Amino acid sequence: MHIESFLDVINACRFCFMCRHIDTTASVSFRESDIPRGRALILDRVRMNGIEELTRHPDFVTTMYDCALSAACRYHCVSHYDETGLILAARRDVVEAGLAPADVQALADTLATTPEPVLTGEAGDVLYVESADQPEVSAAFSQLMARAGVSYRTLQVGETGKALAVLGYRALAAQQASKAGDAILASGCGTVVTSCPATFDALKNDTSELDGIDVQHSSTYLLGLSKEGKLTAGPAARQAYYIDSDFLRNYNEIMAEPRELLTASGYALTPFGTNPEESYGLGEGAVVLDRLRPALVHGLRQRLVELMDSPDALIITASPYTRQILSQWEGDAVRVLSLEEALLA
Amino acid sequence: MLPQTNHYHFEMIRSELSWAVGDENVRTDDADKLAHSIDYYWMPEMWHDRNQPPRPPDVVVTPETAEGVAKVLKIANTYKIPVTPWGGGSGSQGGALPLYGGISLDTKKLNRVIEVDEESLTITAETGCNMQQLEWATEKAGFSTMHLPASIACATLGGFLAHRGTGVLSTKYGKIEDMVMSLEVVTPEGEIINTLPVPRHASGPDLTQVYVGSEGTLGVMTKATLKIHPIPECRKFRAFLFKDMHTAMAAGAEIMASRLRPAVIRLYDTPETAKVIKKVLGIDRQGSYLVFCFDGYEAMVDLEVEKACEICRKQAPEDLGSAAGQSWWDNRYKFFYPPYMFQLPQAFGTLDTVATFANIEKVYWAMKNVVEENFPEATFIGHFSHWYEWGAMLYARFIIEQPPQDPREAAALYNKVWDMAIRAAIAEGGVINEHHGVGLKLGRIMPELYGPAFDVLKRIKKALDPNGIMNPGKMGFGI
Numbered sequence: 107m108h109i110e111s112f113l114d115v116i117n118a119c120r121f122c123f124m125c126r127h128i129d130t131t132a133s134v135s136f137r138e139s140d141i142p143r144g145r146a147l148i149l150d151r152v153r154m155n156g157i158e159e160l161t162r163h164p165d166f167v168t169t170m171y172d173c174a175l176s177a178a179c180r181y182h183c184v185s186h187y188d189e190t191g192l193i194l195a196a197r198r199d200v201v202e203a204g205l206a207p208a209d210v211q212a213l214a215d216t217l218a219t220t221p222e223p224v225l226t227g228e229a230g231d232v233l234y235v236e237s238a239d240q241p242e243v244s245a246a247f248s249q250l251m252a253r254a255g256v257s258y259r260t261l262q263v264g265e266t267g268k269a270l271a272v273l274g275y276r277a278l279a280a281q282q283a284s285k286a287g288d289a290i291l292a293s294g295c296g297t298v299v300t301s302c303p304a305t306f307d308a309l310k311n312d313t314s315e316l317d318g319i320d321v322q323h324s325s326t327y328l329l330g331l332s333k334e335g336k337l338t339a340g341p342a343a344r345q346a347y348y349i350d351s352d353f354l355r356n357y358n359e360i361m362a363e364p365r366e367l368l369t370a371s372g373y374a375l376t377p378f379g380t381n382p383e384e385s386y387g388l389g390e391g392a393v394v395l396d397r398l399r400p401a402l403v404h405g406l407r408q409r410l411v412e413l414m415d416s417p418d419a420l421i422i423t424a425s426p427y428t429r430q431i432l433s434q435w436e437g438d439a440v441r442v443l444s445l446e447e448a449l450l451a
Numbered sequence: 452m453l454p455q456t457n458h459y460h461f462e463m464i465r466s467e468l469s470w471a472v473g474d475e476n477v478r479t480d481d482a483d484k485l486a487h488s489i490d491y492y493w494m495p496e497m498w499h500d501r502n503q504p505p506r507p508p509d510v511v512v513t514p515e516t517a518e519g520v521a522k523v524l525k526i527a528n529t530y531k532i533p534v535t536p537w538g539g540g541s542g543s544q545g546g547a548l549p550l551y552g553g554i555s556l557d558t559k560k561l562n563r564v565i566e567v568d569e570e571s572l573t574i575t576a577e578t579g580c581n582m583q584q585l586e587w588a589t590e591k592a593g594f595s596t597m598h599l600p601a602s603i604a605c606a607t608l609g610g611f612l613a614h615r616g617t618g619v620l621s622t623k624y625g626k627i628e629d630m631v632m633s634l635e636v637v638t639p640e641g642e643i644i645n646t647l648p649v650p651r652h653a654s655g656p657d658l659t660q661v662y663v664g665s666e667g668t669l670g671v672m673t674k675a676t677l678k679i680h681p682i683p684e685c686r687k688f689r690a691f692l693f694k695d696m697h698t699a700m701a702a703g704a705e706i707m708a709s710r711l712r713p714a715v716i717r718l719y720d721t722p723e724t725a726k727v728i729k730k731v732l733g734i735d736r737q738g739s740y741l742v743f744c745f746d747g748y749e750a751m752v753d754l755e756v757e758k759a760c761e762i763c764r765k766q767a768p769e770d771l772g773s774a775a776g777q778s779w780w781d782n783r784y785k786f787f788y789p790p791y792m793f794q795l796p797q798a799f800g801t802l803d804t805v806a807t808f809a810n811i812e813k814v815y816w817a818m819k820n821v822v823e824e825n826f827p828e829a830t831f832i833g834h835f836s837h838w839y840e841w842g843a844m845l846y847a848r849f850i851i852e853q854p855p856q857d858p859r860e861a862a863a864l865y866n867k868v869w870d871m872a873i874r875a876a877i878a879e880g881g882v883i884n885e886h887h888g889v890g891l892k893l894g895r896i897m898p899e900l901y902g903p904a905f906d907v908l909k910r911i912k913k914a915l916d917p918n919g920i921m922n923p924g925k926m927g928f929g930i
Binding site: 127139168187 | 487496789
């Protein structure tokens with residue numbers, strides 16, 4: 107089983123409580139099984155008793171798919187045990203054993219059907235990779251690039267394989283990733299920029315096909331433009347929260363660039379909540395948690411709203427996923443902007 | 452014990468619980484029951500490691516209010532169902548293990564911060580609050596609970612109250628029993644009571660202290676008011692390396708006797724200095740490492756540090772300076788993460804106890820000698836981490852690298868170490884435990900420790916919990 111490659115993580119996490127205070131799912135479910143210790147105990151049982159343990163206890167599988175994969179626990183751990191990797195391995199084992207729950211399989215079937223990549227724009231070295239469901243973010247990026255006088259091409263990829271990989275469908279994910287990679291290479295661009303942190307993580311870390319191509323998150327790229335004087339600052343001392351993206355902070359340690367970009371643009375950023383460790387990405391790390399566990403994500407959204415010191419405060423996020431849940435889901439109204447929209451405001 | 456879970460009678464009781472606290476707060480899934488069957492006690496960990504079947508609760512219940520807790524306990528009394536309170540489940544004594552099945556009453560949904568009283572410097576919160584989350588909320592208000600143990604991220608406020616927990620700054624700010632002002636408690640029969648609003652009075656026996664340390668056997672604490680403190684202007688550290696534990700202890704005892712008020716003194720015996728201090732702080736030296744800290748106004752802190760250093764220098768130690776002390780503080784929790792923390796396959800336990808300065812070294816050597824003479828496969832290390840005007844707490848550990856693989860042999864060996872070491876401590880003026888509690892692990896020794904006074908505790912238990920539903924099998928109360 108793939109989980110056996112993470113024996114060190116199982117052994118470390120199964121009896122350790124030191125990160126339980128920041129588990130994303132457990133912060134709203136309050137379940138002992140929804141912390142790394144709980145999940146590691148479960149997977150230790152599977153390791154000892156075989157994959158059949160999941161047939162005997164179907165809720166073990168459910169628990170694996172309840173995980174928000176924020177990687178906050180891995181980031182917090184002084185030894186950085188890869189609990190996120192363990193859960194992803196467990197999901198691979200579930201899928202390969204034919205034990206994927208019906209809702210997971212149905213979602214995978216939907217994700218597997220992805221349109222062909224579409225390349226637009228004049229020739230240039232910068233390729234902007236658009237993932238699904240982010241038209242406002244893309245439009246804002248377009249305006250910023252126009253102001254900066256930078257030409258670029260756009261690639262609409264649909265899926266990069268990230269969602270399928272996170273669900274445990276590695277083979278299908280690899281096919282999608284390869285298709286996206288081929289389209290990027292075919293563009294001839296040497297710099298790839300994306301506003302979606304999940305897409306950024308996929309292109310940067312999930313494939314070696316793009317080695318040699320400079321893959322950047324838009325915060326890094328736009329910060330470069332800002333330092334070149336190509337982006338103008340807005341009014342000074344605008345108050346806002348900046349919520350870290352799981353993929354940027356916990357997966358790629360990109361924390362300073364978005365903040366520096368926003369500060370240069372005139373924002374005065376207030377720390378959100380009571381601590382800098384928790385994830386407020388609302389399940390961003392699990393990529394499609396909003397579709398798989400809408401009730402859980404509603405709970406995460408509600409918790410975030412309750413942590414706001416003022417209901418009128420502005421939240422800025424680098425994640426189109428998080429932005430969409432905050433702006434479009436039912437619940438208390440939240441003022442939220444993407445990084446790109448915030449720079450235009 | 453509840454009826455078999457595949458029996459309709461179980462469903463009758465489950466329906467009653469669901470009506471009381473809501474469907475979403477009554478759970479019987481295997482995942483959560485497994486997670487509620489193992490806490491931080493080595494015994495259930497080893498049992499799991501040997502792939503032995505767990506002993507889960509029959510049902511996990513997560514009430515959201517004290518009223519919900521009261522309803523659950525009334526139902527439990529009606530059917531004589533065992534109830535085991537569970538906060539963070541991170542206790543090391545087996546106190547939260549549902550030995551007799553029944554209800555695991557998980558308190559984590561009781562997690563509201565009710566009030567910060569900035570005039571009286573108190574905070575009132577529900578006991579299911581994770582302590583780190585509570586501390587963060589307190590810091591956001593500009594204060595600190597000063598309850599900063601290594602388990603701050605793991606445990607709930609209620610768990611610390613239940614086991615008389617302590618934090619790294621206890622020498623100045625006290626243990627949890629010193630920090631608590633008042634409690635709201637749900638009695639085993641489902642009454643919601645409040646103890647007096649202040650801890651110092653002449654209005655009868657201290658009811659708050661009846662419940663603090665009761666480990667879920669006398670009821671469920673649902674709300675607590677704690678003292679809070681301003682963030683100190685500074686916190687300064689200093690570390691020394693003494694030639695041996697005795698000279699280090701002499702220095703520490705004199706610091707306390709002088710009535711200086713360090714926030715921390717921590718003294719490591721020579722084996723732990725060689726093993727743990729080297730591993731975590733990279734200080735590879737022979738001797739006994741001592742670190743102390745003072746906090747408060749800088750002028751006062753500087754004076755106290757100077758005075759404490761004068762006391763230490765009488766024992767001719769090596770002055771490791773403030774950086775070595777600051778490094779200890781910066782890494783103080785690192786000791787508790789894997790791989791720095793002991794873990795299976797090792798067998799290990801914290802033999803913590805406390806005694807007066809007149810007795811504490813005798814306690815240390817008695818425990819060390821009995822462990823090393825009777826269990827040559829065991830290593831004994833210790834440090835003194837919580838200091839009082841009158842004595843110090845010994846945080847001793849035994850480690851057996853390769854205990855028997857057979858779970859029953861491993862359990863027997865493990866229990867024998869405890870049986871002998873704790874009794875050796877008691878014989879020299881120590882007690883069963885200083886801040887981890889009694890739980891399942893040490894309950895059998897409670898009658899010996901208390902002598903005839905244990906009957907007083909048993910009568911209190913019987914009076915408050917006539918049906919014996921609260922956390923049966925713990926603290927030596929039996930079932």
